[in-house]
Every structure is written in structure tokens, then in C-alpha cells.
């Protein structure tokens with residue numbers, strides 16, 4: 207009986223493809239066995255008596271939950287002693303979920319090692335930068351550099367994959383949980399020396415590239431170099447520390463991914479769940495070995511900033527240039543913020559649909575129900591300690607029901623390529639964060655400021671790393687591209703000469719790949735193309751003003767003075783107010799080069815100024831007019847396939863909004879009625895592409 211249900215369930219899965227372990231990570235056409243969009247929950251069956259499981263799963267089904275994530279912190283239960291495995295309970299939990307038609311993502315449990323492991327091998331424990339050692343009972347108390355830990359982690363991943371790699375209910379794997387915290391133990395220090403030696407070859411090369419004549423920093427051997435994540439330290443060392451940490455995390459994830467892939471069906475994806483704006487490592491690098499990206503989308507203060515959240519979705523979609531999962535979302539509230547306000551009624555649904563609109567194929571709530579004890583008793587859940595639904599349950603159930611109705615339309619759709627690319631350079635962010643020069647200069651806030659005006663006008667944006675292929679984008683935004691090495695400079699120049707519009711922001715092109723100052727002033731290797739240089743810069747503690755192509759604007763936080771060095775450089779804006787260093791001097795400049803142009807914005811503008819500049823830039827780049835021009839606070843997203851464009855609209859306002867819908871098309875879901883979307887309403891408008 208169970209077998210036939212499982213077989214029927216397996217047959218109902220979409221996108222089954224034959225196994226081919228070697229090429230799977232590179233196969234972009236791979237579509238995973240899930241009816242997207244799907245609703246899910248993090249379920250920890252090990253925390254409950256088995257007698258409870260059936261009623262939990264029945265309640266999940268009632269809430270239209272079709273996927274659960276299990277296992278991610280259950281190492282002590284899965285391997286109660288060294289090499290002694292107990293998978294019986296997980297077999298039964300997965301089978302029980304399958305009986306309810308619920309698919310399963312298995313998390314490798316390596317974020318929470320069992321006590322016997324750290325007792326037998328205390329050197330696996332994470333050492334903090336201050337020398338203190340993490341102990342049992344928290345999580346992530348392991349060192350990312352420990353070969354012993356790696357061996358045990360790979361073994362449990364391998365055992366799990368052997369057992370569940372062909373299980374039809376299992377659709378994917380999550381490696382570890384929110385990786386990122388580095389360790390400063392002896393093994394890490396030794397790996398650091400080795401990594402530096404691999405990067406620089408000789409200590410002389412390192413000394414030269416780091417300018418270690420400064421403060422007698424000169425090193426004689428790689429093992430003398432301190433392992434430090436924070437200053438005061440040489441900027442080259444601090445940037446290399448992040449690169450080193452990225453390499454170690456990439457290796458850590460790759461080792462588990464390889465162990466899983468050796469046994470798992472190709473239809474099972476391998477991912478990890480990342481956190482918002484995590485700057486511990488380079489996400490693009492770590493994602494190279496993963497099939498899809500997934501992130502944990504939380505609003506700790508309960509006050510969503512829709513454009514900022516949209517930007518992060520676009521960033522995560524960019525990790526693999528494909529649809530992604532939201533592996534964790536809050537059922538109302540979290541418990542780890544400074545003040546854990548609950549989202550308002552309707553906003554959990556809004557956030558779920560926003561994820562889908564940006565390319566999310568699943569939204570998994572954390573968590574299904576809270577354990578009686580353990581650190582997270584105050585967190586939002588779908589079910590209370592009594593096993594009965596919490597108030598948010600109905601909203602999630604409704605969203606799940608809508609997802610199920612939308613799935614026949616949206617399954618297999620993707621977000622079409624945008625005309626605008628926003629460059630996210632993790633290395634530039636590190637470089638600026640290590641030397642902010644002003645407590646008010648936040649490189650992520652600058653990215654958001656540049657993203658917002660375009661999103662507000664209904665333009666889609668792809669977020670790409672600096673090395674991305676930019677062919678086809680009409681406009682490339684690079685708000686604080688602090689580090690520009692020769693290859694990136696070459697790529698950007700080729701893009702401009704070929705007809706692209708490149709808009710650089712403050713602090714761009716200041717440093718090379720070693721985080722050393724370029725000999726040419728900003729934008730360094732692009733200053734010849736721009737025909738201008740940054741003459742002078744400094745942070746502001748009072749506002750200045752400019753008049754430019756987008757109208758008058760207030761300058762906040764940061765100002766740079768440009769100087770033309772080529773006769774055909776255009777001055778687009780001058781400072782009209784502020785200190786004597788600024789007034790009358792150029793703030794924004796541009797130059798046509800080949801068939802395109804490069805624009806340099808040397809100031810941080812207020813919201814109005816940034817809006818004006820963006821509208822002007824959209825016209826200069828000849829961007830196609832968005833299919834819907836949204837009123838303020840209404841977000842327009844798109845997913846499509848060869849036949850249909852699906853416009854997903856969300857009214858983030860507290861009042862209804864009137865929307866000029868295209869004459870073609872029809873509403874297929876949600877509350878769109880006669881060009882009106884109620885407060886916090888969602889609607890999908892489908893436009894056939896067939897003639």
C-alpha cells in the first residue's frame with residue numbers, strides 16, 4: 207500500500223531527469239522535482255514523540271504545505287556514537303510525510319555536531335578571534351578548517367545520501383545551515399599560510415603587493431602572517447582574509463556536495479541556505495558547486511522594506527542565474543531581533559508572493575512548531591505548543607492554496623532577463639567596510655538607493671558579479687565598485703564601446719585586486735575611458751547640493767570632485783552648495799566611447815535626487831518602457847515561459863491602488879478587480895505571447 211502511494215507520488219513529480227552525477231551542477235536546463243511555487247515548513251520530527259507526527263502532517267496538508275525540511279540539526283540522533291547510525295526514525299518520518307503527499311528536503315546536520323565528537327576531538331571546536339573557544343549546546347561550534355570535522359561531516363552526508371539518494375519523496379539537499387562564521391584555530395592559521403603561499407608564490411611578492419614596508423610589516427615566511435578579520439591591519443591582509451574564508455567555505459560545501467552527489471538521483475538538488483547580505487564569504491564562489499540558491503528571508507523588526515527585499519531576491523537569483531528557494535521565512539515574527547515585532551495580517555502572504563515574483567520556486571516557513579525547550583521558544587510558528595494552529599496558520603494555508611492554483615501556470619516559468627544589470631562586488635564591499643572613512647557610508651545602503659528608483663518604476667534588474675558577461679544589458683549600474691582589476695576594467699570598457707551605458711558611483715575604481723591604490727586616480731583603469739578623474743573626495747557631516755541632469759539634488763554622506771582630462775568629457779552636474787572645496791566643481795561626468803557611454807556619479811544623492819538621476823538615465827539608456835507603470839508602493843514582477851508572460855503585482859500600501867493594466871491579458875489569480883488592487887493585495891495578470 208505504502209509502496210504504491212509512494213510510486214504514484216513519485217510519478218506525479220515533474221521534471222524527472224536521468225541520473226548523471228558528473229554534469230548535473232552545470233546543467234542549467236535541470237528542473238527539479240517540485241511543483242512550483244510550493245509552500246513548506248521546517249519540521250523537526252526528532253523533537254517530538256512519533257505519535258504526534260500524523261496529526262502534525264495532517265495539519266500541514268490542510269495548510270497546503272507540500273514540502274518539509276528535516277534533519278538539519280539532528281546529528282546526535284542520526285549518529286548517536288562514532289560510526290553508529292540510526293536512520294530508522296528518519297525513514298519513518300520521510301515515509302509519513304510521503305503518505306501525506308509531502309516532499310522532503312534533507313538538511314545535512316553539520317551545523318550541530320554531537321557532544322561525543324567534540325569530546326573525542328576537541329580540536330574541531332571553533333576558536334573566536336579573541337581566542338575563546340566555542341562549546342557544546344549552541345550550534346556552528348566547529349572550525350571550518352578542521353580536517354577532522356570535514357571527515358565526519360562528509361561521512362554523515364555520505365551515509366544520508368546512500369540511504370535517501372533514491373528516495374522518491376526526497377527532492378533535494380541542504381548542506382549545513384547558514385554557514386559563515388570563521389574560526390581562528392591553529393589549523394585555520396596553517397591553512398591561511400598555505401593559502402597565502404598559493405596566492406603569492408613567494409614572500410617577496412606578498413611583501414611587494416601588500417606594501418609591507420609600511421610600519422615594518424615585512425614578513426619573512428607565510429606562517430608569520432597574522433590571521434585577522436578586523437583592523438587595524440593592512441587592507442590587503444583584511445581582503446585576503448575574506449578570500450581565504452570564502453575558499454574554505456567553498457571547499458567545505460563542495461566536499462559535502464560531492465558526497466551527496468555520489469549517491470543521489472540527479473533530480474535531487476543540492477543547495478545551502480544563505481542569509482541576507484552575509485559578508486563572511488563570497489556567495490557567488492560558494493554557489494559554483496550548488497544546483498540552486500536558497501536564502502532565509504527574515505524581517506526581524508516586522509517592518510518590511512519591499513524594495514530592499516526585492517533587491518536581495520534578485521541578488522540570490524543572480525548566484526546561479528536561475529530560480530531559487532526561500533528556505534526560511536517567518537510565520538509572523540522571529541526571536542532574534544532587537545524588538546521582534548510581528549508582521550501585519552496579510553504581509554506574510556505578500557512576502558511569499560514577492561519571493562515568487564522574483565524567481566522563488568518555494569517558500570518554507572521556519573518553523574512548523576516550536577520545541578518545548580531549546581533556544582527559540584519565542585519564535586513564530588504555524589502550530590502552538592498545544593498542537594493547534596496559531597493565528598498565522600490560515601494566512602499561510604490561503605497562500606499555499608493560491609500557490610497550488612498558480613502552479614499550473616507558473617511551474618517552469620523564469621524571470622526574464624532584465625535590461626538593467628546592477629553589479630554587486632563582494633570584494634568592493636569588503637574593501638569599503640574595512641575602511642568606511644565615514645561611519646555613515648554603508649555600501650549596501652548605496653546599492654539599495656540605486657536599486658529603488660528603478661524598481662519603483664517597474665523596471666526589472668539582474669544583480670551580477672563584476673566578472674559577469676554584460677552583453678545585452680542596456681544599462682549597467684555599479685554604485686561603489688571600489689576594486690576594479692585589469693580584467694574587470696577591460697570587460698567594462700568592451701561593454702561601453704559596444705554600445706552599453708555604464709553608470710559608476712562614488713568610490714569606484716580606487717583600488718586594484720590587492721586592495722592597493724591605483725596609480726591613476728579614480729576610477730583608476732577606467733579614468734582614460736571616462737576622460738575624467740576624481741580630484742578630491744571626502745565624507746560629509748552636512749549636506750551639499752548639485753544641479754544636474756535629474757534636476758537639483760541634495761548631496762549626503764559623500765562628495766567627490768571630478769576633473770576633466772579629455773577635451774570631450776562632459777560635465778553633467780556641478781556642486782551648487784557645500785564647502786569651498788566643492789562649489790562650482792564637477793560632481794557628475796560622462797563621456798561617449800565607441801557606441802556607448804560611461805557616466806561617473808561622484809556623490810551620494812538624496813532620494814529625490816537619485817530618482818531624478820535614474821529617470822534621466824533610463825531615457826539615456828533607451829530602456830523599454832515597463833509594461834505597467836506602477837503607482838507608488840506597487841511592485842510589478844514578471845515570470846514567463848514561451849507562451850505567456852505573468853505579471854505579478856503586489857500593492858504594498860495601506861490603501862487601494864489604481865493600476866493601468868495592459869489592454870491585452872487577463873487576471874488569473876488574486877484581488878485585481880477593474881484596475882484596482884486593494885491594500886496589501888496580490889494579483890497575477892497573464893498576457894499571451896502567441897499571436
Ligand code: GLA
Nearest residue numbers: 383384502534540541572585
Ligand atoms: C536561522 C536558522 C534557523 C532558525 C531561524 C530563526 O535562520 O537557519 O535554524 O534559527 O534562524 O529565525
